[in-house]
Amino acid sequence: xxxxxxxxxxxxxxxxxxxxxxxxxxxxxxxxxxxxxxxxxxxxxxxxxxxxxxxxxxxxxxxxxxxxxxxxxxxxxxxxxxxxxxxxxxxxxxxxxxxxxxxxxxxxxxxxxxxxxxxxxxxxxxxxxxxxxxxxxxxxxxxxxxxxxxxxxxxxxxxxxxxxxxxxxxxxxxxxxxxxxxxxxxxxxxxxxxxxxxxxxxxxxxxxxxxxxxxxxxxxxxxxxxxxxxxxxxxxxxxxxxxxxxxxxxxxxxxxxxxxxxxxxxxxxxxxxxxxxxxxxxxxxxxxxxxxxxxxxxxxxxxxxxxxxxxxxxxxxxxxxxxxxxxxxxxxxxxxxxxxxxxxxxxxxxxxxxxxxxxxxxxxxxxxxxxxxxxxxxxxxxxxxxxxxxxxxxxxxxxxxxxxxxxxxx
Ligand SMILES: [Zn+2]
Numbered sequence: 285x286x287x288x289x290x291x292x293x294x295x296x297x298x299x300x301x302x303x304x305x306x307x308x309x310x311x312x313x314x315x316x317x318x319x320x321x322x323x324x325x326x327x328x329x330x331x332x333x334x335x336x337x338x339x340x341x342x343x344x345x346x347x348x349x350x351x352x353x354x355x356x357x358x359x360x361x362x363x364x365x366x367x368x369x370x371x372x373x374x375x376x377x378x379x380x381x382x383x384x385x386x387x388x389x390x391x392x393x394x395x396x397x398x399x400x401x402x403x404x405x406x407x408x409x410x411x412x413x414x415x416x417x418x419x420x421x422x423x424x425x426x427x428x429x430x431x432x433x434x435x436x437x438x439x440x441x442x443x444x445x446x447x448x449x450x451x452x453x454x455x456x457x458x459x460x461x462x463x464x465x466x467x468x469x470x471x472x473x474x475x476x477x478x479x480x481x482x483x484x485x486x487x488x489x490x491x492x493x494x495x496x497x498x499x500x501x502x503x504x505x506x507x508x509x510x511x512x513x514x515x516x517x518x519x520x521x522x523x524x525x526x527x528x529x530x531x532x533x534x535x536x537x538x539x540x541x542x543x544x545x546x547x548x549x550x551x552x553x554x555x556x557x558x559x560x561x562x563x564x565x566x567x568x569x570x571x572x573x574x575x576x577x578x579x580x581x582x583x584x585x586x587x588x589x590x591x592x593x594x595x596x597x598x599x600x601x602x603x604x605x606x607x608x609x610x611x612x613x614x615x616x617x618x619x620x621x622x623x624x625x626x627x628x629x630x631x632x633x634x635x636x637x638x639x640x641x642x643x644x645x646x647x648x649x650x651x652x653x654x655x656x657x658x659x660x661x662x663x664x665x666x667x668x669x670x671x672x673x674x675x676x677x678x679x680x681x682x683x684x685x686x687x688x689x690x691x692x693x694x
Contacts, residue, residue: 287438287682288415288675294434295417295678296379297324299426304374305367305464312470313343313367313460321366325433325458332441334456342460342470349443349454353693357452360692361478361654362439362685364432364485365462365645369667372424379425381675382416392669393421400670407488407664414676419669427673428666432484433458435661435678439685451689455481459645463667467645473652480620481656482688483646486666489677490633492624493658494614496640496647497569498576499606502550504530504587506562507598521597523562526590527555530564530599533586538579546571546639550579571609571639607643610650610657617655624657627687631680659684 301321306314313319326345329337334347351357368374382390387409390400398421402409408416419425436456443449455478459467462485486493508523531552536542540549548570555564568583570576580603587601614620628635640647646656662677 298430353450358479361481425671431661613650
């Protein structure tokens, strides 16, 4: 099945709309420009004949593809996010298509010297002969996650035109603010009414994700004691110095720059300090919740040692849960992954299960009662000028959606 033409025309239309989210904003969505795409999608869903098309006050766009099979099958949801990352410019995206890539350099921008190849991105190597889409060197592409939106819209249109394909009730949702970690803050799981769902967000063809980090935030508050440096002996407690001591005592093998795969870490992300007071913040990340707790114990032990070393200071440490590894929930519903793996194989790919070194909207949805693993969209190098997506990978992803719809009605 070749839906590449349709996929590209949608992708091109969506990436040209600036939908960058803003982690410093306190409104929801964090930027009102995300409504530009959300409104367009609601309109397009109506045009292709989707039912129950709705946009709520938060901006969530939902719609239904009615069942074509008789019988009582689970309701399946498909989700993608409209916002792009605040980490790279997202306005004025000019997509370019590099047809039938032959394995050499892909010049994203000659003048700026932005060249994509298999040395700076080995993940590209298996996709020789495919149509690769990039931006033009001055912005990100926004395939994260507009490729996901194009995939869902293309597959939805196809299903609505081919009612001979038998499937149960399907639900679609487009959400704002995923990149700033707030994508499902106001999402009404009950109103969405799906039993299981899949996000289309991320990675190269074949990759599926059901595991993400357990994530805690850590805060260390240090109250020092200021004394004139001339008479400071045995009485000064300099909170700046103590914060530095704690930071440098954390083992190097447990830092993000030295970790990969399933290895966890603690990263200090912020420090404000003066002699009398310091506040140190950080994040704790680990797929295994027992290992996460043992890393926290290790940091607590370091803090305890500093309390003895600096008796006139007061040091407090606390942890706060941010999100949890969805594998815990997904494993309780084996059919969610069984059908997904089968759908990927039916599309002619071998499923590769990758642990996500971050969080996903799907992880939070899983803990809100909607088990939601993630499906590849066929791209890589997200959040930057080297971002690319393969149209062939997107085509495979759309096939996976069509296969899933049918597998759930068996
Ligand atoms: Zn994304």
